[in-house]
Amino acid sequence: MGRGPSIEGRKNAEDAKRAKVFTKLIREITVATRAGVADPAGNPRLRAAIDKALSANMTKDTIERAVKRGSGADGGADMQELRYEGYGPAGIALIIESFTDNPTRTVADVRYALTKHGGNLGTSGSVAFQFTRCGELVFATAGDAAAEEKVLEAALEAGADDVVSEHGESTVLCAPEHFEAMQQALIAAGLSAVHAGVVMRPNNRIEVPAEALEPLHDLLDKLDSLDDVSEVSHNALLPTDG
Known part of the structure; x- marks a missing residue:
C-alpha cells in the first residue's frame, strides 16, 4: 500500500x-x-x-x-520595479508586477510562462486600460447582513469610494492615496481585513471557457512561483470568485 x-x-x-x-x-x-x-x-x-x-x-x-x-x-x-502586460488562455488580460535585479532574466521567465500556457506577452498599455489602480480592503462577512452593514457604515464614514458585497465578502474601494487612512479607520472600527492593499482591479471580469480553466490555473501558479514576480492581476471570473 x-x-x-x-x-x-x-x-x-x-x-x-x-x-x-x-x-x-x-x-x-x-x-x-x-x-x-x-x-x-x-x-x-x-x-x-x-x-x-x-x-x-x-x-x-x-x-x-x-x-x-x-x-x-x-x-x-540594483533592484527595479517592472510591470509586464499580456494575455493568458482565452484572451484573459494579465498584469504582472515584478521586483528584479535582472530584467533580462525576468522578462524571459515571464514570456516563457505565458507562451507555454497558451498566452503571450503584450506591449506596455496593451491591457492596462482594462484595470483601475485602487485601494482594496476585503472583509469576510459570509452573507451576514449585520456584518455587511457594519463594514458599509464604517467605510462610508471614512470616505470610501464604493463598497461591494458579494460571494460572502464585503470589499471596500478607495483611491490609492487614501488607502492607508482607510485601513486605519476600519481597524479603529474593529474590523479586520482578510486582504488589503493597493491593487490593479479589473473593470470587468469575463467568464473562462471550461477548456481554458486548467491552463489558466497552471499559468497563474507558474507566474506566482517565479521569485521575481510580486503580484499578478487578471480579469478572469474563476469558479471560486462566484
Whole structure:
C-alpha cells in the first residue's frame, strides 16, 4: 500500500513555500525603501510592506536588512520595479508586477510562462486600460447582513469610494492615496481585513471557457512561483470568485 508524504517531506515543502514568500516580501521592502525613504513613518508604502512581512512572521532583523538594502547597501540599488502586460488562455488580460535585479532574466521567465500556457506577452498599455489602480480592503462577512452593514457604515464614514458585497465578502474601494487612512479607520472600527492593499482591479471580469480553466490555473501558479514576480492581476471570473 502506498504511503503519503512523510512529515519531513511536508515540512520541507512548507519551508520552501515560506522561503519563496519571504523572498518576494524582502524584494518588496527593498523597492519600497528605494522609492521613498528608509523611515516607515515617512514612507507609507514601506510601512505597508513591513506590516505584510510582520504578518507573515518575518523577523525584525530580516526586515531591517531589507530596508538597509533598499537604502543602497548590499546590492539593493540594483533592484527595479517592472510591470509586464499580456494575455493568458482565452484572451484573459494579465498584469504582472515584478521586483528584479535582472530584467533580462525576468522578462524571459515571464514570456516563457505565458507562451507555454497558451498566452503571450503584450506591449506596455496593451491591457492596462482594462484595470483601475485602487485601494482594496476585503472583509469576510459570509452573507451576514449585520456584518455587511457594519463594514458599509464604517467605510462610508471614512470616505470610501464604493463598497461591494458579494460571494460572502464585503470589499471596500478607495483611491490609492487614501488607502492607508482607510485601513486605519476600519481597524479603529474593529474590523479586520482578510486582504488589503493597493491593487490593479479589473473593470470587468469575463467568464473562462471550461477548456481554458486548467491552463489558466497552471499559468497563474507558474507566474506566482517565479521569485521575481510580486503580484499578478487578471480579469478572469474563476469558479471560486462566484
